[in-house]
Amino acid sequence: MRHGLMLYFRLVGVQIRSQMQYRIPFLVEMASTGLITFASFATLALVFQRFEHIAGWNLGEVAFLYGMVETSFGVMDMLFSGFDPQNFGRQTRLGRFDQLMLRPVNLTVQVLGSEFILRRLGRIAQGTLVLVIALNWVDIHWTLAKLCYLPFVFIGQICFFGGLFIIGATISFWTLESIEFMNVFTYGGTEMMSYPATIYQDWLRKFFTYILPAVFINYYPALFILDKPDPFHMPAFASYLAPAAGFGVLAAALAFWRFGIQHYQSTGT
Amino acid sequence: MTPIIRVHHLHKHFRLTRNRHGLLGAVRGLIAPEYRTVRAVDGISFDLARGELVGYLGPNGAGKSTTIKMLAGLLVPTSGEIVVNGHVPWRERQAYVARIGAVFGQRTTLWWDLPVSESLDLLQHIYKIPAQQFQRNLDEFRQLLGLDAFINTPVRALSLGQRMRADLCAALLHDPDLLFLDEPTIGLDVVAKERIRQFIQHVNRVRGTTVILTTHDLSDVEKLCERVMIIDHGRLLYDGKLEFLREKFGGKRQLVVDFAENYSDAPVDGAEIAGRDGNRVTYEFERRVIAASELIGRLSSQYRINDLEVREPDIESTIRRIYEEKLLENASDAAN
Numbered sequence: 001m002r003h004g005l006m007l008y009f010r011l012v013g014v015q016i017r018s019q020m021q022y023r024i025p026f027l028v029e030m031a032s033t034g035l036i037t038f039a040s041f042a043t044l045a046l047v048f049q050r051f052e053h054i055a056g057w058n059l060g061e062v063a064f065l066y067g068m069v070e071t072s073f074g075v076m077d078m079l080f081s082g083f084d085p086q087n088f089g090r091q092t093r094l095g096r097f098d099q100l101m102l103r104p105v106n107l108t109v110q111v112l113g114s115e116f117i118l119r120r121l122g123r124i125a126q127g128t129l130v131l132v133i134a135l136n137w138v139d140i141h142w143t144l145a146k147l148c149y150l151p152f153v154f155i156g157q158i159c160f161f162g163g164l165f166i167i168g169a170t171i172s173f174w175t176l177e178s179i180e181f182m183n184v185f186t187y188g189g190t191e192m193m194s195y196p197a198t199i200y201q202d203w204l205r206k207f208f209t210y211i212l213p214a215v216f217i218n219y220y221p222a223l224f225i226l227d228k229p230d231p232f233h234m235p236a237f238a239s240y241l242a243p244a245a246g247f248g249v250l251a252a253a254l255a256f257w258r259f260g261i262q263h264y265q266s267t268g269t
Numbered sequence: 270m271t272p273i274i275r276v277h278h279l280h281k282h283f284r285l286t287r288n289r290h291g292l293l294g295a296v297r298g299l300i301a302p303e304y305r306t307v308r309a310v311d312g313i314s315f316d317l318a319r320g321e322l323v324g325y326l327g328p329n330g331a332g333k334s335t336t337i338k339m340l341a342g343l344l345v346p347t348s349g350e351i352v353v354n355g356h357v358p359w360r361e362r363q364a365y366v367a368r369i370g371a372v373f374g375q376r377t378t379l380w381w382d383l384p385v386s387e388s389l390d391l392l393q394h395i396y397k398i399p400a401q402q403f404q405r406n407l408d409e410f411r412q413l414l415g416l417d418a419f420i421n422t423p424v425r426a427l428s429l430g431q432r433m434r435a436d437l438c439a440a441l442l443h444d445p446d447l448l449f450l451d452e453p454t455i456g457l458d459v460v461a462k463e464r465i466r467q468f469i470q471h472v473n474r475v476r477g478t479t480v481i482l483t484t485h486d487l488s489d490v491e492k493l494c495e496r497v498m499i500i501d502h503g504r505l506l507y508d509g510k511l512e513f514l515r516e517k518f519g520g521k522r523q524l525v526v527d528f529a530e531n532y533s534d535a536p537v538d539g540a541e542i543a544g545r546d547g548n549r550v551t552y553e554f555e556r557r558v559i560a561a562s563e564l565i566g567r568l569s570s571q572y573r574i575n576d577l578e579v580r581e582p583d584i585e586s587t588i589r590r591i592y593e594e595k596l597l598e599n600a601s602d603a604a605n
Contacts, residue, residue: 018382095376098343104367266345
């Protein structure tokens with residue numbers, strides 16, 4: 001366990017150093033990712049010039065939803081780069097996973113340490129910026145409970161998205177063709193979570209409540225922090241489910257991952 | 270002494286979906302997929318003693334790499350038993366792979382963007398190699414493999430031969446008991462091949478590492494292996510000494526003679542004339558029928574000879590004959 005952790009930091013450290021070798025391209029790419037993702041927020045702001053409210057949420061409040069998801073997704077995308085389904089699937093076809101299996105280290109640690117894309121900082125910075133803007137625009141009644149809860153919401157979101165990446169990577173043991181299907185959940189999920197759940201059709205909202213518990217990851221914590229009423233009349237604890245839902249998805253993903261490795265060992269590619 | 274590898278009735282069957290044509294076929298394939306079973310490895314048994322260097326040969330698709338993958342713990346057999354170094358490879362992966370090394374042909378185990386030296390440092394931590402042992406091994410391999418010329422070069426910038434040398438070093442730093450080499454000389458020039466062969470020989474003889482070598486290049490086998498295993502269609506066709514294989518299936522040897530004068534015909538008992546070119550005559554003869562010394566004696570008593578040369582049938586044509594004529598299919602039990 002300790003060996004795994006030490007090794008993880010060593011592997012990540014090596015990635016960071018080699019990515020920093022080319023400082024200028026690195027900075028350019030980071031800045032451009034930041035700008036491109038920020039453009040989608042700018043579009044959102046333009047829409048609000050016309051409507052002012054979407055389903056009872058003003059721009060600042062939606063910016064809070066958006067900033068939370070962007071930041072946590074960015075952090076996840078950096079930490080879980082090794083599990084990025086498309087990349088992982090391709091690497092596995094090239095025999096890379098076999099190489100990892102030949103080393104006496106936990107496979108999950110090795111995959112996590114196999115890729116650490118530092119330039120995702122661009123997206124994280126963008127998300128944080130939007131979040132700061134949101135906190136400026138919205139007058140939040142900060143309480144100790146809210147302050148303590150916020151980091152757990154973040155962790156829950158990171159686990160949630162990380163779990164989706166792991167599920168996608170695991171599916172790539174079986175097939176590469178339908179891997180884009182997973183993007184519906186990962187990228188579609190971030191998009192969906194950036195808006196208030198009331199704007200969605202009933203069936204879609206139910207899917208993201210009972211099948212993939214995405215609404216508890218961002219929307220319900222936001223209701224709690226922004227002191228907004230729950231239009232769906234869930235029990236009050238729904239707002240506190242973000243860490244549990246996040247951990248739950250991650251745990252399920254890891255179980256599936258272990259199953260996938262067993263399958264891989266019995267069939268190869 | 271207990272063998273380092275014990276393989277008993279090993280089978281690996283793959284179930285492949287049969288592709289059907291057209292849209293209708295695709296839909297049917299989705300609803301009721303049709304399978305066919307491929308017996309990639311179909312009942313293989315062998316033992317390997319510590320310190321052996323064995324060549325594992327076979328044409329593409331014969332089941333070579335499937336066997337190696339099972340031995341290395343990457344694949345779980347359909348049935349049969351494998352015990353390597355006291356472990357069932359796929360069951361105790363981490364403990365098992367800590368004591369083996371592997372170089373799989375074109376695929377590097379090193380970090381693409383890192384200098385060789387940094388990759389090797391990482392491996393020290395991965396295998397928890399004590400600093401002293403690491404340094405001692407690294408010094409030895411650096412010298413034997415000539416790594417110094419490119420030890421600070423990123424792996425992506427290495428030539429194929431350099432990368433193979435770096436990979437060999439990487440596979441051996443932790444003093445594995447057993448080394449798997451899959452096509453270690455593929456795509457290399459003659460000089461690079463020779464260097465790698467010498468290194469493999471050193472590792473086997475001096476360090477006592479057991480080596481399993483799969484290769485297409487039969488000169489690898491000729492130079493390195495006393496024992497060969499030949500596999501085709503998932504079955505072991507031959508397991509025994511390379512020398513015996515050559516004797517039994519080697520086909521004809523040749524004796525090339527430069528005569529001192531031009532004989533219109535130069536017959537000799539026990540050999541046939543296969544070709545002539547001026548004063549040079551090429552005879553073919555079989556080991557079983559006549560020894561080279563005897564043949565030379567007969568020739569020199571009848572004719573005046575300037576020079577002569579005995580040519581052994583090369584192992585490549587021997588093995589090609591074995592595949593093509595299925596020479597071993599009935600003989601495999603006898604060879605075991």
